[in-house]
Amino acid sequence: MIRARELLRRAFATLAAAAFLTSLWAGARYGAAGGEARPVAAAVDEDQPMYYVRTTDKVLGLTFDISWGTKAVEDVLAVLRDHRIRATFFLSGPWSAQHPDLVRRIARDGHEIASHGQAHVNLSQRSEAEIAANLSDAARILVGLTGQTPRFFRPPNGDFDRRVVRIAREQGQETVIWSVDSLDWIQRDPAAIAARVVRGAFPGAVLLFHASDSAPSTAAALPAVFEELTRMGYRFVPLGDLLKYGPPAREDPRGRPYKPNMGR
Ligand SMILES: [Zn+2]
Numbered sequence: 001m002i003r004a005r006e007l008l009r010r011a012f013a014t015l016a017a018a019a020f021l022t023s024l025w026a027g028a029r030y031g032a033a034g035g036e037a038r039p040v041a042a043a044v045d046e047d048q049p050m051y052y053v054r055t056t057d058k059v060l061g062l063t064f065d066i067s068w069g070t071k072a073v074e075d076v077l078a079v080l081r082d083h084r085i086r087a088t089f090f091l092s093g094p095w096s097a098q099h100p101d102l103v104r105r106i107a108r109d110g111h112e113i114a115s116h117g118q119a120h121v122n123l124s125q126r127s128e129a130e131i132a133a134n135l136s137d138a139a140r141i142l143v144g145l146t147g148q149t150p151r152f153f154r155p156p157n158g159d160f161d162r163r164v165v166r167i168a169r170e171q172g173q174e175t176v177i178w179s180v181d182s183l184d185w186i187q188r189d190p191a192a193i194a195a196r197v198v199r200g201a202f203p204g205a206v207l208l209f210h211a212s213d214s215a216p217s218t219a220a221a222l223p224a225v226f227e228e229l230t231r232m233g234y235r236f237v238p239l240g241d242l243l244k245y246g247p248p249a250r251e252d253p254r255g256r257p258y259k260p261n262m263g264r
Pocket of ligand 1: 066
């Protein structure tokens with residue numbers, strides 16, 4: 001007897017195959033018209049950002065965005081040092097230029113330096129030339145301060161379109177959104193921030209926090225996040241390390257009623 005779940009699975013497989021064929025058809029049609037030389041099926045997938053990593057290992061990508069202030073970042077760095085945890089920091093170009101010593105200290109503490117772009121604007125509303133300049137201006141500042149070319153890019157406000165992802169890739173940067181938003185820039189109660197992240201975590205997830213002064217409760221929330229999730233068997237790593245556990249997943253898991261990578 002075929003169970004309802006199996007029937008559902010088959011229906012989804014059929015739908016997925018139909019969607020794939022449709023995308024091939026559309027890609028061939030419009031790709032050819034646009035004179036696109038790259039294989040179309042690959043372009044369809046790769047012009048999406050990374051949201052998490054496909055793995056069943058209990059490992060989490062820990063990320064912080066910074067575009068304003070100096071207090072929150074000091075507090076966050078202290079907590080990370082206490083717990084001996086390394087993370088990826090997405091730094092805005094202007095903030096980095098204003099706080100070169102802090103940028104160098106983040107790098108010296110062993111954290112991964114990534115780009116949060118230049119002007120904090122919605123890049124999907126900008127021309128390709130503006131997108132390219134936004135990315136390259138920020139990268140130039142980060143390279144000048146740390147000697148490291150950023151490998152990852154998080155668009156301001158998490159706003160992107162296919163052009164943003166493609167232009168970032170052309171500049172050697174992988175666009176990364178997130179799987180779990182701590183909402184630490186809205187929520188002021190550390191326990192509520194921690195509970196939200198613990199609830200949302202799954203193997204390979206990318207956690208979004210801020211170390212800007214607009215998020216004053218992040219450092220106070222982190223110890224509970226680390227302790228709870230460590231107790232559940234999770235480890236925290238920067239994105240470069242997370243990608244050693246599996247390939248980037250380019251579909252958005254946010255708001256889904258199930259967690260990916262949990263064997264369902
Ligand atoms: Zn931001």
